[in-house]
Amino acid sequence: MILPLKINTSLWSHKTVTFGVVALSSFAFDIMRCRTCPYNTGRTAFACQKLSLSIIAAPQQALTPLIPPMSPLTPQPLGVSLPPQDAHALSVSMPDWAHVVGYEEARPEVLRAMACGYPRFFRHPLVVALTQRVQTQLFPGDDAAAWELMPVPTAAAAERLRRFLVASHPESVENGVKNGDVTVHVVENAVHVVRFPHRVGKTAAQFWQHSGEIVSSRHAEKLLQVLQGVKNVQIPALGGTSAHLALRKRVSGLYLPSEDPGKVALYPTGMAAIFATVRLLQKYRGSDCKGILVGFPYVDTLKILDRKEWCARGVHFFPTCGEKEMEEVEAIVAREKVLGIWTEFPGNPLLSMPDLKRLAKCAHDNGTVLVVDDTVGSYNVNTMKHGCADLVVTSLSKIFGGTGNVMAGSVVLNPDGPKFKDLEAIFDPEEDSFVVEDDAQALLEQSEDLAERLAKTNVTTAEIVQRLLKHPLVKEVFYPTLGDAKNLYDPFLNPSEEKDKPRYGPLFSILLLGGLEPAKAFYNALTVAKGPSLGTNFTLSCPYTLLAHYGELDFVESCGVDRHLIRISIGQEDIEVLWADFEAAFAAASAFIEPDLHKWRYSPFSSVWRFPRMTVSSEASLCNRSMVAGECNMTVCGGEPLAQLEGQTRKHAGSDARQSTTGVYVEKQTARQARDSDLKVKGRKVWMRAD
Incomplete structure (x- = not known):
């Protein structure tokens, strides 16, 4: 008797495979070169692990529950490609915090172990x-x-x-x-x-x-074959093939009412797409004006706009997107010619975002263009809505492909934008875009189940974030549903038949209590894949600030990005499998947390919203702030030891404050006492009891 057997192995490539199986007795079999196996994407010649199954005679619908999903939570050694054994893998395993530091410091023992790396940082x-x-x-x-x-x-x-x-x-x-x-x-x-x-x-x-x-690696592979004279190998096409056309149609269909490949240009990476928008706007606005970058971005976006070799006048950079920064942007655009305004929606790694409608109005009222990188939004949002983004840039290497073994980026021109006619005249996707045909074909295959994968990771990530917010060792979570971000994000949500389901993407970042040592212990104990990139079908974590900004840690901390930040991109795994892994990592981190520190919650001034009904009175300088806790029944105190506070006054005695090496903690008081409190402090840290 032959029965079809469906196995949802999901995780490195997330597909379902059907086998014909003799279902009358127990047996074991090997899956060889299965593109659905966690350790193979089907595009290499490696054999996979053995999969032993014990099957009993049963109807097809009764078979699936007997076979648990294969877990990818197997620690990968330093330098192993992610996905493992994939000739075109984009990420690389860095399972220990010290490996990341060693890589950044070019320590020979770390570099020797690296079989591959992220393609823009590592020569394949x-x-x-x-x-x-x-x-x-x-x-x-x-x-x-x-x-x-x-x-x-x-x-x-x-x-x-x-x-x-x-x-x-x-x-x-x-x-x-x-x-x-x-x-x-x-x-x-x-x-x-x-x-x-x-x-x-x-x-x-x-x-x-x-x-x-x-x-890219596929491009290099074909070029090598051309130079070696391999029979029947042609010079690889970088555009104009049926695969390129189909890919441009698919990408356009994610933004526009109907597919329109003429509005999409393709590039070998997401950063090449960003770079293309800079060149495009220099044609439109000239090269003698500054750009504006709003929000803390992925590292290379700022580098492109700030390098004098590319942008002679440089860039106005606003790492935060508050009212003050928006007013400054409006003043700049009103008084000087601006190349364009660039922003991420949401940002990487803080998942923050500007008021996009206001930013678009600012750009359009003053004759310039708004460029939005929506990679982290992961097709949950369409920033072309409400006439906002004129150009949308996306890394197709992330959630679009999902498997983590192909690089590409796209630029989409908004046909309903106020600058459409001007930009259309100089936007030429046939002439400027260049993705090798094999990469385009791989992306077409991998993106077939994009909607299914995205829906699952949206739900899983939202639930993980809710659990993290309640965890006593978590100091802060960065995610688009938190604080004011949700109100800025939701107007751009794509239509969905399941409006009640979360649609906030796979990415979040966290900070743990206690600083460096707990963060290291947590990261080292995780068994999810650990390395660069995001949006993969397998969960991927990294100490983001170290990996992206190791040489400028003080600068990025001045922009609000903590050096101990851990970024996590959720994949297709079962939520309870992931949470068990996180709990084990928290257990490892707890050994480095001060006694009773987990009873306290921390917030920097930039995220006071985490504490309901708190009112904040602040002076102009970050070094001299007053915090007034009214209805929330909390007294607030600065995070430096009391002896180091400058200009501190206490109008009311009786608060229960105590010191430690990591800050000052002030316990809950009565409402009357809290209203009377007025502490001027030096520093940006605020602690309060997490009752």
């Missing part, structure tokens, strides 16, 4: 092999200590890299380069490379990272 082995092949073919006599080569996807990208290197190292300065020292070469009319002196190699790597104009 196939890209390295392509570079070496071109080196041997074109410049066999080059001294590796003197010269380097970098492949790029197009002739235009090669010229941009050449100009970037020359502008970064002008001949007039020490260690500058002559214009002729940086040259562009083409091999077999297919491979574009830039040759430059070794001493500017670090700058070339910055171009690769920030601009995102990289050669």
Whole structure:
């Protein structure tokens, strides 16, 4: 008797597979090269683990409950690709906090273990092999200590890299380069490379990272085959194929009432898409004006807008999006010509966002353009609504693909935006966009079940966040439903038949009580995948601030991003499996928490909303604030030890305050006492009893 057996293995690729099974006795079998297995996406030649199943004769509908989902919560060693054993994996396992620090500090023992890495930060082995092949073919006599080569996807990208290197190292300065020292070469009319002196190699790597104009692993694989003369292998197409057209249609259908591929341009990475909007607006507005960046963004967006090689005038950067910042933006746009306004909705990693309607009005009333990166919104929102975003940028590497083994980005032009006609005249998705055909085809296959995957991760993430908010060791959670963020987010929600279901995406960030040691212990104890990226079908965590901003920790903390922040992207796993893993990690962290500290809740001034009915009176300087706790029956005190507080006054005695190495804690009082309290403090930390 042959019965179809459905196994929802989900997690590295999240698909359901059906087998024909003899269901009359117990047996075991192997799944070989199964694209649904947690350890294989079906695009490599590796065999998967054995899966032993004990099956009894039963109707098909009775079989599924007998087989539990395969759990991906198996710790992966340092340097293993995520997904494991995938030749095109985008992420890499960094299971220990010390591994992240070691990677950032370029410690040899860590770097030696890295079989792969995030493609904009790490040269993929196939890209390295392509570079070496071109080196041997074109410049066999080059001294590796003197010269380097970098492949790029197009002739235009090669010229941009050449100009970037020359502008970064002008001949007039020490260690500058002559214009002729940086040259562009083409091999077999297919491979574009830039040759430059070794001493500017670090700058070339910055171009690769920030601009995102990289050669992907699939692109490199095909180019190698072309150079090797493999039979029937053509020069890989970067546009114009049926796969490109189908992908542009699918992306447009997520934003527009009907599919319109003419409104979508494709790029090899999300950052390349951001970079493309900068070039587009320089055509529209000129290159002699500053851009504006609102909200703390992903690291490379700020780098693009701030690099003088690309934006000569630089950028007005507002890491927070409060009333004061919005008024400053409005004043700037009213008095000077602005290149454009860029923002994320929500932001990465704080999940905050500006008042998008107000920001759009500010841009449009003054003749400029609003560009929105909605990657973290994960297709739950459409920022083109209400005539807001003129251009929407998205990393297709994230939730769109989900499997974590293909890079790409998109720019979508809003046909209903007030600047549409002007932008349409210079927006050319056929000419400018460039994604290799194999990547486009992979994205088409992987995005077929986008709606199903997104619905599941939305629900799971929302429930996890609710549990975290109640956890005694959690100091703060960053998520779009919290505080004022929800009111800014909800007007842009996409229509849904299940309006009562959460639609806030897979991403959140957390801070733990106690600082560094509890954060390290929590992260190290997690068994979910740990490495860069987000939006994957498997849950992925990282100490975000360290990984993205290790060389500028003081700066990002001044922007409100704690150096001990942990970012988590929820995948397709069962919620209870995930929560059990989090609980075990919290147990590990608890060993580093001061006695009774878990009884207290913390909030920085930037998120006082966490405490209902609190009123805040603040002076202009962050270093001298007054906190008045009225109806909430709480006394509030600054987070520095009492001996270090400056200008502190206490109008009412009787509060129960105590000190520790991590701050001052003030216990609950009567309503009368709280109203009388008026403490001026130095610092930004506020503690109160979590009763």
